[in-house]
Amino acid sequence: MTPQRRAIVDCLAATRVHPTADEVFADVNSRFPMTSRATVYNTLNLLLDAHLVNIVEEAGLKRFDPNIEPHHHFICSICGMVEDIESPEKDQLTLLNVGNHVVESMQITVRGKCAACINRGIRADG
């Protein structure tokens, strides 16, 4: 556990915004200016392999999610924001068979417009 790795882990633990690798890099770099992108990617991939973080893909970006409890996401179609859903919906899902495939997990993605974007839009109109 090096300072760089600690900074990366801390960055993930402190956020709920599902940052991209580049956002993690920017954050870590502000505290450890010499940290390279490669270290950030290496460490994130180590965390992935160890199942300590998950990935949420959206708009061509891989966003990293330190919340490894099964949960669902809301994604804003305007600003791209990804937010955890403290899921009552989870209980709606029975893990059932799909064809002859072996099902391991099920996840809901909810799309729409986030409150911030709606407010921005209303102000822009008025």
Place this chain on the structure above:
Amino acid sequence: MTPQRRAIVDCLAATRVHPTADEVFADVNSRFPMTSRATVYNTLNLLLDAHLVNIVEEAGLKRFDPNIEPHHHFICSICGMVEDIESPEKDQLTLLNVGNHVVESMQITVRGKCAACINRGIRADG
């Protein structure tokens, strides 16, 4: 509607495999050898803007889905195959509010191992 565009639309209409842009390019190019990648990407993005196709992102790839009816997907964690779910699960989902956000759609992603990959694995073992 040019021959290239028709070929791209036909390619999408004929498949259920959620091809990538490059897979569409390969298919179209086999019939119209001079078609460029730019035309494929341009046309796919036009179709997206017109809401005639959707995107399914997986493993860093954008896969194109001509099925614009709301539906769900099974994704194989081994081969990456994306398959529509003729959804009884759809009815499990009530389109409910998430925070102060405006919900527009909800989609289930089921992950696991596909039948083909399971068979391949069993043969490899035996």
Place this chain on the structure above:
DNA sequence: ATCCAATTTTAGATGTATTCTAAAGGCATG
């Protein structure tokens, strides 16, 4: 403390998917 092997970090090169650009081509209209 010194040496050494193993691991980690770094800068930059490389890879891969996608988008952009500028010129050429097609097609309809006057």
Place this chain on the structure above:
DNA sequence: CATGCCTTTAGAATACATCTAAAATTGGAT
């Protein structure tokens, strides 16, 4: 035929991610 508009094309440019090889750091053994 000349004009304008849209499409296509090839290749350059961009963006995100991964790989490489050398330097730096670590921890254990002497």
